Amino acid sequence: MAAIVIVGAGPAGINAAELLLAGGHRPILLDEGRQAGGQGYRRPSPGLALDMATLMGSEAAKYAALHARFEALRTAVDYRPGTLAWGIDGKTLHLVRDGVATMLSFDMLVLATGAMDRIAPLPGWTLPGVFTLGGAQVALKDQGCFIGRRVAFLGSSPLLALAASQYRKLGAEIAVIADTTPFSRKLAALPALMNAPRTLLRGLAYLGDAMRAGVPVLHGVTPLAIEGHRHVETLVLRDRSGRERRFACDAVALGYGLKPETQLAELAGAQLSYDERFRLWLPQTDAYGRAAPGLYLAGDGAAIGGADAAEASGALAAHAVLADLGQARPLAETRARHRRVTRLRNFQAGLARAFAWPVEQIRALPDDVILCRCENVSIGEIRQAMAQALGPIEVNRVKAMTRCGMGRCQGRVCGPALQEIVAGERALVGAAAGRLRGQAPVKPIALASAVGEAP
Numbered sequence: 003m004a005a006i007v008i009v010g011a012g013p014a015g016i017n018a019a020e021l022l023l024a025g026g027h028r029p030i031l032l033d034e035g036r037q038a039g040g041q042g043y044r045r046p047s048p049g050l051a052l053d054m055a056t057l058m059g060s061e062a063a064k065y066a067a068l069h070a071r072f073e074a075l076r077t078a079v080d081y082r083p084g085t086l087a088w089g090i091d092g093k094t095l096h097l098v099r100d101g102v103a104t105m106l107s108f109d110m111l112v113l114a115t116g117a118m119d120r121i122a123p124l125p126g127w128t129l130p131g132v133f134t135l136g137g138a139q140v141a142l143k144d145q146g147c148f149i150g151r152r153v154a155f156l157g158s159s160p161l162l163a164l165a166a167s168q169y170r171k172l173g174a175e176i177a178v179i180a181d182t183t184p185f186s187r188k189l190a191a192l193p194a195l196m197n198a199p200r201t202l203l204r205g206l207a208y209l210g211d212a213m214r215a216g217v218p219v220l221h222g223v224t225p226l227a228i229e230g231h232r233h234v235e236t237l238v239l240r241d242r243s244g245r246e247r248r249f250a251c252d253a254v255a256l257g258y259g260l261k262p263e264t265q266l267a268e269l270a271g272a273q274l275s276y277d278e279r280f281r282l283w284l285p286q287t288d289a290y291g292r293a294a295p296g297l298y299l300a301g302d303g304a305a306i307g308g309a310d311a312a313e314a315s316g317a318l319a320a321h322a323v324l325a326d327l328g329q330a331r332p333l334a335e336t337r338a339r340h341r342r343v344t345r346l347r348n349f350q351a352g353l354a355r356a357f358a359w360p361v362e363q364i365r366a367l368p369d370d371v372i373l374c375r376c377e378n379v380s381i382g383e384i385r386q387a388m389a390q391a392l393g394p395i396e397v398n399r400v401k402a403m404t405r406c407g408m409g410r411c412q413g414r415v416c417g418p419a420l421q422e423i424v425a426g427e428r429a430l431v432g433a434a435a436g437r438l439r440g441q442a443p444v445k446p447i448a449l450a451s452a453v454g455e456a457p
């Protein structure tokens with residue numbers, strides 16, 4: 003029997019596992035998290051009595067259903083929680099669990115690794131009290147705690163209003179919801195947003211609730227700085243009319259949409275291409291998620307689509323695995339799922355217009371802003387390196403000369419902004435600035451684990 007490994011126990015991975023099980027296989031399902039569910043459907047830590055039904059609101063039924071389906075297959079699959087896949091060589095995965103390194107051979111690999119926040123820096127973003135938007139949600143859903151008592155939500159993402167609503171429900175004060183994209187761009191994106199009208203209405207409802215509660219909701223802002231003495235104290239913005247606004251807060255949640263976690267896919271042989279709509283490098287797959295022989299991608303790790311698309315694309319990847327093993331499923335079943343994934347990913351393309359990555363704002367950032375937090379590299383250092391005779395104009399060369407993207411996060415945080423700074427300096431268009439290559443370890447691990455030593 004083929005050895006099938008699924009990395010990621012979110013909606014995509016769970017759906018893939020379910021279908022493979024139904025096809026008579028016993029896949030290995032591993033996740034670095036201690037509990038299944040992934041990012042959006044994250045479970046609270048054991049023993050924490052968090053009211054998830056209230057927190058999840060209109061998504062509570064889907065949340066409960068996914069976890070019930072996971073419980074039904076937990077012992078039937080080979081489930082390995084707390085297991086990080088940090089590298090791939092050929093048909094071998096490098097894993098670490100509780101600090102102990104192991105290797106795992108596979109015949110077929112389904113990567114359902116999800117996404118992470120995309121971040122644009124601004125003056126003061128390295129102050130204690132600044133979190134990614136996803137990090138703010140993880141603190142709430144996983145640990146039942148706020149990142150601050152009075153939180154400002156800044157960026158451009160539909161998740162700003164969602165996360166602010168979750169914080170408000172549990173008693174936090176919201177200083178402001180500030181979006182860098184003007185409202186007119188949201189109206190222009192309406193035709194694409196109609197691909198998922200219920201989700202659109204839900205997003206509008208979050209905004210409406212915040213405004214009724216007296217929370218300032220601003221569109222088209224220019225972030226100026228996060229200020230504070232040793233800790234966040236104030237978020238400073240310029241509003242659409244050009245007026246400077248100051249919002250007292252003790253934490254900032256920062257997010258500009260999501261970027262797929264593609265490093266493992268790249269190490270496993272997937273090709274990536276630049277997508278102008280999202281301004282992201284995305285792995286190339288066929289309609290079922292096949293990216294290379296024996297390699298299947300699903301969920302937000304393949305293309306941002308949201309939880310419903312992740313479920314359907316996880317099932318499609320399993321269809322592909324089964325078909326490649328000579329166990330093809332009825333065409334009608336796969337077609338319906340494929341239509342659903344296409345529709346929901348088109349919706350996300352609309353969201354990418356409505357909540358745009360603020361290219362011009364990033365390119366205009368002052369020299370003294372830190373771009374790479376791991377290696378403490380400023381934007382000025384990047385510009386200086388590029389200004390030299392025969393200076394670098396491709397992000398991997400810029401990394402080699404400045405160390406930007408060379409630290410613990412491997413450029414997962416600074417990479418997208420670095421790309422825009424580099425492109426802006428030389429007026430490069432589209433893919434011309436290049437892409438930071440994925441490297442193992444794809445996430446930080448102890449050196450002892452990498453060389454196979456027990457802690």
Ligand SMILES: Cc1cc2nc3c(=O)[nH]c(=O)nc-3n(C[C@H](O)[C@H](O)[C@H](O)COP(=O)(O)OP(=O)(O)OC[C@H]3O[C@@H](n4cnc5c(N)ncnc54)[C@H](O)[C@@H]3O)c2cc1C
Binds near residue numbers: 041114
């Ligand atoms: C922080 C965050 C918060 C979000 N919150 C919401 C929300 O509140 N509402 C909403 O509608 N959408 C939310 N989203 C988007 C939503 O999570 C996704 O659309 C949906 O969960 C995608 O499902 P998925 O299965 O593709 O990936 P995910 O649900 O992200 O699951 C991927 C899983 O892969 C695991 N993984 C990744 N890399 C590795 C590795 N190298 N080794 C082992 N395991 C690995 C992760 O631990 C994770 O459990 C959020 C996204 C993020 C990043």
